[in-house]
Amino acid sequence: MMKMTSSAEIVQLNCTMGVVCIGFVWNSLNLVVTVLHQLRTEGYQTASLIISCISLSNMLLELSTAGIVGILSTGMFCLQQVHPLVKIVLFFWFTSSYMSFWSIAWLSVFYCVKVVSASSEFIKMLKRNISSIINVALVLTGLGSALIMIPFFFLQGQNPSNVTMTASTTKNTSCTILTPTLPAWINSNIYMYIVIGFLCPVPLAIMLSTSLRLVIYLCKHTISLRKNKTKIQSTDSYLLVCKLTVSLVAVYLATLAAVGIFLMARMAKVDLDSSTLELSFSFYCTATAILLTASNKYLKQKILTLLCWRKVAQPATSTQSQTTTL
Template sequence: MSSLFSSFCLVIAIFESVVGLLGNGTIVAVSSTSCIRSKILSSYDVIVIFLSLSRFFLQLWMILDFLLIFFCQPSYYEENLFVTFKTVFIFLNSYSFWFAAWLSVFYCVKVASFTQSFLSWLKQRIASLIPWMLITSSLFSFATSLPFFWDSYNAHSNFTTPLTMTNSSKRITTRKTNLIFLILLCNVGIALPSIMLVFSSILLIRSLWRHTRQMQNNATGFRDPSLEALIGAIKTVFSFLLLYITNFIALILILSDTFVPLSTEEAICVVVVAACPAGQSMVLIWSNPRFRELLSSILHYVNSCVRARCS
């Protein structure tokens, strides 16, 4: 690593990814168990399972990536490992971004009240559109990440062969053009679901806030559980949206090669990219009693084991 601070940030990012693994694993376990017991696969469970699975594998991949950077840095950048890891990283990030957007759209369609005909139509048919959401997300993520692998692999092969001065200049110019195209492609692959999520979240917060104001005007002075639930829902959606936007900005800075590799600025972005998916999984857990109960049981069991060994 280039500095002690970068090494410290890498350790923090690994810890955050482990927390994300625990959180997303909890969500997948609870949702899958619920579907098996009820023998009903709801639209919400499908979206949440695929979102949590994509983030589980994303953060598992990030942990492996961080460990290779930490212990095998020279070979990591000299071989094709860097190309493979970054391509899979782009695919998993794009996939998780899409399903986070679908979850926000699902909440918006199911919870918010609309008068527009399209949104009313979408509300009635959201369940039948789930398979198309899966296919679209997979194809779009694959189409976004594959060109990066192909171009980076060719670039690695080209730089290992001797070139004349003229050919070298042309190849460097072509490489820069391809790099700009790849950055734009990756950004579009993340920007489209981000626009969907921001738009649907704003609509949902607006609808919930309007309903909250109506309930406050009709309140009798006692604590209303329904009102508190609405306020909690607004906080949950806003927290999810804030983490998503923060993750989006940090990821764009990393993919655009804005900072020098392993610099302090890039290390901070890596910490943010590792923290936001873990934070979003915690937001989902604390907003859902099913997820919260299992996580509390796991933490209680771990705490009991630690106390038993220490005593």
């Protein structure tokens, strides 16, 4: 018999698609508003450039994740040969994930260097040139992620003998989902270590170390101001930066945990719906978009105006319009 879609599955699908749409639209708004603001002002601000990279990467990540779920549901992974569409979707899925994760890591580095003070000459030099360094790092990250993922265009199908097909009396067929393999001229183990290493542990280590350094510095700075009882310098901008970086790390960790559970369930042959994967990445994209908007005065003002939550937007000065005033 044909499998009927239950009401619970319909509700889950609707919720997933709703989160996908919200995340895609919100990241689109962040990207458009940030780019238009950059075009209207002289020069490019590094923080705004990072926000643009994160927003664009999240949009591609939403689309490619939806593509993977669609491929799984249509059974394209059951084919003996890897369909070109599968290669393209996997390429953009990993590339956009790389760019989004690393852009958040560079944002943490940027704010950490900008906020934390030190007497070292090296740190002072780093502070003076951090914008140029991060701009170059973003370009290299985009090029590097694309180059690392090029082997995905050479994926090959498994031997047809590995495919198990079963036919019921009602002519319905099912198959074992195949795992595409890399060509023989690529060492699969080394390649996967590189892919996974640069996708998870390395950017996570950067996020955690810089966020922890910001929190420690903020605590010491606040205690020092209270002890000296001098003219207290406002720490609102510092606190906002710490909240942003720590929240982004928390969202990243939550996404990794959800994806890890999904993969382990798949390996254990537990019937976990593929929409769980899409919901995990959609949560990540939506949450990061909201956090970036909340931490940026100009973005928050413009988006609230677009959503008609404010009738008249208050004019922002050149200093107020920058991302997370420091």
